[in-house]
Amino acid sequence: MGTSELADRPADDAASTTPTDGPPRRRAWHLSIVLPAYNEEANIIEAIRRSRSVASRLCEDYEIIVVDDGSRDRTAELVRSEAARDERVQLVTHDDNLGYGEALRTGFRAARLDLVFFTDADNQFDLNELAGFLPWIDKVDVVAGYRMNRKDRLIRRFFARSWNLLVRSLFYVPVRDIDCAFKLFRRHLFDSLDLESVGAMVNTELMVKIGRSGAGVVEVGVTHYPRTAGAPRGAHPKVILRALLELARISRRLQRISAGQMPVQTRRDRPPELRVPAGATPAKVAVIGGGIAGCATALRLAEEGHAVTLVERSQRLGGLLVSFSVGGTPIECFYHHIFPHENDIIDLITSLGLADRLEWHASTTGVLTSGRIWPFTSPRDLLTFSPLPILDRIKAGVGALRMRRVMEWRSLDKVAAADWLRSFCGEAACRVLWEPLLEAKFGPSWSEVPAAWMWGRVHQRNAARQGMGEKLGYLRGGFKAMFDALDTELRRLGVTVQTSTGVDRIVVEDGEVRGLETSQGVVEADAVVYAGAHSTLAKLLPDGVSDPRWGQIGSLGVLCVVLQLRRKVSDIYWTNVCDPTLPFGGMIEHTNLLPPSDYGDRHVVYLSRYYTSDEPIAQADPSSEAERWVGLLVDHFGLAREDVLEVNAFRTPFAAPLVSLGYLDRLPPLEGPVSGLYVTTTAQIYPQDRGMDEGIKAGYRTAEVVRDTVLARPRALV
Incomplete structure (x- = not known):
């Protein structure tokens, strides 16, 4: 998901929310300021003056682009005069009034510098507050303002609130104040967003597409002031009607676009990222755990030229995505799907040449309570x-x-x-x-x-959600194909992949990691990345080398019973079980998302139950428990015993961390208690839950930290 954070701040202290300490200072930022204007002769000169004052103080290079959208007053004449005196001021004109969205699109196309900031030319914002935005852009792709004290007229605030509610009922929008005209972007985002709106819908389209692109977003509160000159047009009936018509037209397109069809930048499209300096020795890194986070860490480090060994206890890579076969087709032992906004997993699938297998299907949700399944997909x-x-x-x-x-x-x-x-x-x-x-x-x-x-x-x-429904993605033929392709790609990049290999201990000498002792021998390493279950890490380290937070986080196990049936149980894909007479909490009918013909015309149903280590189910025999569940399911839904063709039970003692109040205080850091040890587990992706996309993000982030810290410290040359 593009990520979104909030940075609240007092209106009179623009520096207080910057991610670095100290007052704002001039940096090597190159900034294009876009000012859309329509009949703003009373405001435009002051808007340019404020823009120039702030940009010259904060940025190494800047330009001010005024887009005159067919004004009938002297707006263009005044800007032309300013441009004659200052080469950093540019005027772009529309012969006719084409709309706010078209004015912004024109400004974005004209921008030539790395960063693009836009605000309206009505002077309702204090541009000095841009000082609190620029430091954030080094960490994220978008810094979006939200008005802490909106000063528009009541009727305009009413229409704005109604518009926000309407838009949020249709789309995921990663910000609270959609139409706030105080936003800062990295310019490269506009290369793939392909904006279509010509009217007031533009901010909605922009932020919806950014939300789906996976771009990082942070929100910063800004002060809003009353308009003192000129006439506002946001609540004009023609503007509202145009926005509603655009919403109807563009929303249909947005609903048809699955995330798999959104432009994504694959690894092969990117410039090489071999960051080992010339003459330096590549780091030797051992990664423990062949799940998605471990594979992502190994992949990124290998792409950058480091020597990586990936150690996995099981026979195949995959972690919780281990598979078995139904009707000759691989399927996960523990159900998995992906969401449309999860661009890292979509990017990975695309770069591995599997994009044609990634399919998007309308999902349905239900609740089992009061003796029946109630559909729960729409309002x-x-x-x-x-x-x-x-x-x-x-x-x-x-x-x-x-x-x-x-x-x-x-x-x-x-x-x-x-x-x-x-x-x-x-x-x-x-x-x-x-x-x-x-x-x-x-x-x-x-x-x-x-x-x-x-x-x-x-x-x-x-x-x-896309429109009034939900889309989920699945890799046709199972996610086993992705891990098989990952295995091939890792080996092509020079990674030593050791499957069926257990780790006996992490070797630590003089406060630094030296490598691993495994069932296959010794692996020398400058750094070790642990990407397994957090509960077993301490057992691999010498006595006294541990982080107490590892032991403060409990674990959730899961029992998954996979049924192969002659017929479906219901028409719902995902049923939340709220019936206390049934021992399982979820019923996922996989073949209500994928066709049964993929699985030998068998209907595949998962019954799942998470559990804590002190519950009786943690020690129960999985096969016996599965038989009990099947009997209850047959009785509850009127199935015949002969409808049940095959039953498989799978259990893992660690499927997710057991989160509890104050979890942030117990969240383990990525860097371990000894030099060269790094920890990336599902216990650290809070508040998100386990998922492939979050695992990939964690792996990439870990690789960056390993690269930056290991290369920075002295190492023996071999």
Whole structure:
């Protein structure tokens, strides 16, 4: 997902939210300032003056591009006069009034410098606050302002709020203030976004496409001032009508575009990133764990020219994506899919030559309670959900929309998820829906789950929505093909891939990592990356070498029972089980997403149950438990025993970390307690949950830290 963070700050202290300490200072930023203008003769000279003053103080190079959108006053004449005196000022004119969106698109095309900032020419913002934006652009792709104290007229604020609610019901938007005209971008983003809007829809289209692109976004609060000259047009009926018509036209296109069809930059498209300096010795890095995070770390380091050994205990790479066969087709033992905004996994699949196998399907969701499955895919489904009284249904729906607008999650780390959900959706919805779902996932620890984790799930599912539905991606023929291709690519890049190899210990001498002792022998290394289950790391290290936070995080295991049936159980892909008489918490009908013909005309159904280590199911025999589940399923849905063709049970003691209140205080750092040890596990991707895209992000981030720290310290030349 493009990531989004919030940086709140007082209006009179622009430097207080910059990611570095100290006052803003002139840096090597090259900035294009775009000012769209229509009939702004009373404001334009002051807007240029303010832009020049701020840019000359903060940036090494800058340009000011004024786009006159067919003004009927002296706007163009005044700008032309300024441009004659200052070569950094450029005027671009439209003969006719083409619209706000077209003016911005023209300005973006004219921009030639690395960074692009746009704001309106009405002087309702203090451009000095750009000082709080520029330092962030070194870390993210977009810095978006949000108005902390909007000073527009009441009617305009009403239309703006209504527009926000409408847009958010259709799309995932990674910012709270969609139309705030105070945004800073890296210019290369515009090379692939292909904006179409010519009117006020442009900000919505821009931020929706950025959200789907996976670009990093941070939000910073800005002060908003009343307009003192000129006439606003945002609430004009013609502007509103044009925006609604554009929304109807463009939303259909956006809904048809799956993330797999969005422009992505593959590794082969990028310039070489061999960052080992000339004459330096490449680092020797050992990676423990052949799951997605370990593979991503090894891949990135190998691309950069380092000598990598990847050690995996199992016979194949894949981690929790291990597969078996149904009807001759590989399928995961533990269900997996991807979301449309997960560009890192989409990028990887594309770069491995598997893009033609990645398919996007409309997903359906249901809730099993009160003796039946209730569809729960659309707002209309919620309105017909009779286990809740009608007023509670409305309250739950409004609460769900409000939760999607919450962008700051760190303050939710010490708030119970149930309390947070209750505050938005009401007591009844929490009792009937949310509490059973939390209990199905976290067992007896459900009341300790932080709201930050729930926030992550809300935004993840929201990002998957396209229009009024949800799209999910699956690699036709199973994700085994991706790991097979990864294995081939890693070996091509020179990685030593050791499968069926256990690690006995991590060798530490004089406070530094020296390598591994494995079942296949010794692996010498300047750095070791541990990408396995966090609970087993301490056992591989010498006594006294540990981080106490590793032992403060519990684990969730999972039992997955995979059924092969003659017929489907329901028409729903993902059913959340809120029925206390059934021992499983989820029923995922894989062949309601993929056709049964892929699996020998068998219907594939996953029954899943997460558990903590102190629950009886943790010690139960998986086969016996599977038989019990099948019997209950047959009785509940009126299946015949002969409808059940085959049953396979799979269990892992570590599927996800057990998150609890105050988890941020226990979050282990990436760098370990000894020099050269790095730790990247699912316990560290909070508030996100386990997922391939998050694993890839973690792996890439780890590779960058390894590269920067290992190359910086003295190493013996061999």
